[in-house]
Amino acid sequence: MNALSFPNTSSPGVSGSALSLATSAVAVAAPYPAQDAELGSRGMPGEGGLVAAFTCVAESAADIASRDALLDRAMSPNWRRKSSEKIRRGRRPAEGLAFVARDADGSVVGTVRLWNVAIGDEGRSALLLGPLAVAPSLKGAGIGSALMEHAVGEARRLGHGAIVLVGDAPYYARFGFSAEKTGTLAMPGPFEPHRLLALELRPGALTGAGGTLRPSGRKVRVAAGVTAAA
Numbered sequence: 001m002n003a004l005s006f007p008n009t010s011s012p013g014v015s016g017s018a019l020s021l022a023t024s025a026v027a028v029a030a031p032y033p034a035q036d037a038e039l040g041s042r043g044m045p046g047e048g049g050l051v052a053a054f055t056c057v058a059e060s061a062a063d064i065a066s067r068d069a070l071l072d073r074a075m076s077p078n079w080r081r082k083s084s085e086k087i088r089r090g091r092r093p094a095e096g097l098a099f100v101a102r103d104a105d106g107s108v109v110g111t112v113r114l115w116n117v118a119i120g121d122e123g124r125s126a127l128l129l130g131p132l133a134v135a136p137s138l139k140g141a142g143i144g145s146a147l148m149e150h151a152v153g154e155a156r157r158l159g160h161g162a163i164v165l166v167g168d169a170p171y172y173a174r175f176g177f178s179a180e181k182t183g184t185l186a187m188p189g190p191f192e193p194h195r196l197l198a199l200e201l202r203p204g205a206l207t208g209a210g211g212t213l214r215p216s217g218r219k220v221r222v223a224a225g226v227t228a229a230a
């Protein structure tokens, strides 16, 4: 089952690498037992030390309204106009690669999706990751990292070769993303080249790749008279 759970403590000294161990562990469906709590994040804001666990699970249709509301809160107001949205609009996320983080009440507190893309004329396959967002009140609790670790792990498990994203290198470097292989890649609209980052899941998957990313995923099926939403 594609789910990971993370009990969060505010224990000092719990490092990012400890979190990585938790997130890269074999997927489990239930929260880790109490004795494993030290594998949780560096501390979710809250009182009294131990706070609610969060869980990374596959996004369901019932999550979509909450997820969109979270994005509106977490992202800059123009996130729907980004170049990445040109790839996402009217498409469905890559099969099995849309995730949410839930708090103990089941509320959506984080989101990440991956999308099928083809690169340039050659049409080499890759994934585009994004948006990644966490509820503003829970930033810094490890939810973004957990979602990233989970999403990258699932993409690897499903046999994908590479993931591309547009984002802040200082954040995504911790997951192995860099601009090393993206100098010959472009987004279908304005983008800052130093923010175009990639991670090869299969060594050499991006070697020699070049051109503009374009959507190659499944299209959203739109009922007559209804406007498509990405």
Ligand SMILES: CC(C)(COP(=O)(O)OP(=O)(O)OC[C@H]1O[C@@H](n2cnc3c(N)ncnc32)[C@H](O)[C@@H]1OP(=O)(O)O)[C@@H](O)C(=O)NCCC(=O)NCCS
Pocket: 016, 074, 075, 131, 132, 133, 134, 135, 138, 139, 140, 141, 142, 143, 144, 145, 146, 166, 167, 168, 170, 171
């Ligand atoms: C970026 C985001 C997803 C990170 O999620 P999170 O759950 O807060 O992150 P984590 O708790 O896993 O990691 C926190 C660490 O990342 C660092 N970090 C967070 N955002 C960062 C950024 N944009 N650039 C560099 N470092 C960043 C924090 O300083 C912290 O560092 P530390 O481990 O040295 O203390 C979240 O802050 C968010 O939703 N931001 C708004 C949406 C957004 O900008 N998304 C795209 C990101 S390019």
